[in-house]
Amino acid sequence: MDLLKTVFVAAIIFIPLERLLALKPQQAIRRSHWGNDLVFLLVNGFPIKFGLLAVTAAAAVVAERMIPGVRSGVAGLPWWVQLPLAIVLSDLVFYWMHRAFHHFPSLWKFHAVHHSIEEMDWLAASRVHPVDQIMTKGAALIPVVALGFSDWVMATYALLYFWQSTFIHANVRLRFGPLKFLMASPEFHHWHHSRAAEARDRNFAGQLPFLDVLFGTMHLPRGQMPASYGIDQPMQQNYLAQMLYPVLAADAEQARREDEPQVKPADSSTRSSVPG
Numbered sequence: 001m002d003l004l005k006t007v008f009v010a011a012i013i014f015i016p017l018e019r020l021l022a023l024k025p026q027q028a029i030r031r032s033h034w035g036n037d038l039v040f041l042l043v044n045g046f047p048i049k050f051g052l053l054a055v056t057a058a059a060a061v062v063a064e065r066m067i068p069g070v071r072s073g074v075a076g077l078p079w080w081v082q083l084p085l086a087i088v089l090s091d092l093v094f095y096w097m098h099r100a101f102h103h104f105p106s107l108w109k110f111h112a113v114h115h116s117i118e119e120m121d122w123l124a125a126s127r128v129h130p131v132d133q134i135m136t137k138g139a140a141l142i143p144v145v146a147l148g149f150s151d152w153v154m155a156t157y158a159l160l161y162f163w164q165s166t167f168i169h170a171n172v173r174l175r176f177g178p179l180k181f182l183m184a185s186p187e188f189h190h191w192h193h194s195r196a197a198e199a200r201d202r203n204f205a206g207q208l209p210f211l212d213v214l215f216g217t218m219h220l221p222r223g224q225m226p227a228s229y230g231i232d233q234p235m236q237q238n239y240l241a242q243m244l245y246p247v248l249a250a251d252a253e254q255a256r257r258e259d260e261p262q263v264k265p266a267d268s269s270t271r272s273s274v275p276g
Contacts, residue, residue, distance in 0.1 A: 003041075003042065003045050006162075007038075007041060007042075010122060010166055011122075014121070014122035014166065014167075014170055015029055015122075017170065017172055018121060018122065018170055018171045018172055021172045021173050021174055022171055022172065022173065023120075023171050023172055023173040023186065023190075023225060024119075024171055027119055027121070027171055031119040031121060032118065032119055032237070033117075033118075033119075033237045034121075034123060036127070036237060036238055036239055036242075037117075037123045037124060037126050037127045038123060038126070039239045040126045040127045040128065040239060040242075041123065041126035043239070044126075044128075044130050044133075047130050048130050048133050048134060048137075051130065051133075051134035051138065052133075052134060052137060052138050052141065055134065055138035055139075055141065055142070056138070056141050056142070056145040059141075059142045059145045059146045060145045060146065062146070063145070063146035063147070063148070067146070067147075070147060070148070071146075071147060071148030072148065073148075074147045074148045074149060075148045075149070075150060079150065079152060079153060082149050082150060082153045083153050083156060083157065085149075086143075086144045086149050086153055086154070086157050087157060087160070087207060087208070088208065089143040089144065089147070090140045090141065090143060090144050090157065090161075090207075091140070091205055091206055091207045091208045091211060092211060093139050093140045093142065093143060094136060094137075094139070094140035094205070094206045094207075095204050095205050095206070095211045095212075095215070097135065097136045097139045097140065098136060098204040098205075098206070099204045099217075101132060101135075101136060102201055102204075107132075107135075109245065109246040109249050110129045110131045110132040110246045111129070111132050112231055112233070112235065112245065112249075113127065113128065113129040113132065113235070113242045113243075113245055113246070114127055114128045114129070114132065115193060115230065115231050116230060116231055116235040116237070116242065117193060117229055117230065118228070118229050118230040119171075119229065120169055120170070120171055120186075120190055120193060120229055121169065121170055121171040122166050122167070122169060122170040122171075123169075124169040125165050125166050125168075125169040127242070129242070129243065129245075129246065131246070137161075140206070144157060160207075161206070161207070164183075164184060164206075164207055165206065167186065168184050168185060168186050168188065168189035168190075169186070169189065170186055171186075172186050173186075173225075174186055174187070175187050180209065180220065181209050181210045181213055181218075182208070182209070182210060183207070183208075183209070184205060184206060184207050184208070184209055187220065187225065188203055188205075188209050188220060189203060190225060190226050190229070191203050191219050191220060191221075191225075191226055192204070193226065193229040193230075194226035194227075194228070194229060195226070195227075195228045195229060195230055195231070195232070196226060196227070196228075198219065199219050199226065201217065202217050202218065202219035203217065203218065203219055203220070204217055
C-alpha cells in the first residue's frame with residue numbers, strides 16, 4: 001500500500017511538471033516502454049527492500065561491536081551536522097560503486113538494464129536490476145547505518161534520496177545555475193544516460209556533482225542537453241528479458257566495450273577518463 005501511495009504521489013507531482021517544463025515536449029506521458037518501467041517499480045520493490053534491510057542490518061550489528069565509541073560520538077552530533085555528513089559519506093560511496101558498475105563487465109551487465117532506457121522521465125528511475133540496486137544503494141547506506149546517525153537523519157536521507165533520484169530522471173528542462181555543482185539536476189544526470197561518446201562514463205554522483213568535479217568525471221556542456229539516450233548493444237524492452245539479461249548475456253564483456261568505452265583521465269585538452 002505504501003508503494004502504491006508513493007507511485008500515486010510521484011505521478012501527480014511529476015506528470016504535470018513534465019508537461020509544464022518539458023525538456024522534450026513531443027514525448028508522450030506514456031512514452032515507449034512506460035509500462036515496462038512501472039512493472040519494475042511494482043514488482044521489484046519487495047526484493048530490493050528485503051536486500052537493503054539485510055545489508056544495513058548486518059552493517060549495524062558489525063559496527064555496534066567494532067566501533068561503539070564512534071557510533072555514540074556521531075549520534076551526539078546535532079542534526080544539522082549529521083544530515084550533510086550522512087549525504088556526503090553516502091554519495092561518496094555511491095560514486096565509487098556506480099563507477100565500478102560501469103568499469104567491470106561482470107557488474108556492467110546488471111547496470112546496462114538501467115542504461116537501456118531510451119526516453120527519460122520520472123518513472124525511468126525505477127528500471128534498475130535488483131542486484132544493481134541492492135549492491136549500489138546498499139553500499140551507500142552502510143556508512144549511514146554503521147556510524148550511528150540518528151533515526152531522523154536516516155529517514156530524512158532516505159526521503160531525499162528517493163525524490164532526488166526520481167527528479168533527476170524526469171523529462172524537465174530545469175537548470176540549477178550556480179548550484180549545479182552542489183545538487184544533482186536532470187541536466188546533470190541526463191548526460192550520464194547520453195549515447196554521445198564524449199558523455200559516456202561521466203556524472204556518476206547521485207546527489208553531489210562536485211564529486212565528479214573532484215575525480216575528473218564531470219561532463220556538463222553549457223546550454224546543451226543530450227540528443228538521445230540508451231546503449232548501443234540491443235536489449236529487449238520487456239521486464240522478463242531485462243531481468244534475465246545479466247544471465248543470458250554471454251557476450252557481456254564485448255557489449256561493455258561497445259556500449260561504454262573506457263576513456264582516459266582528463267587533462268587540459270581532453271575530458272577525464274573514467275571507465276564508467
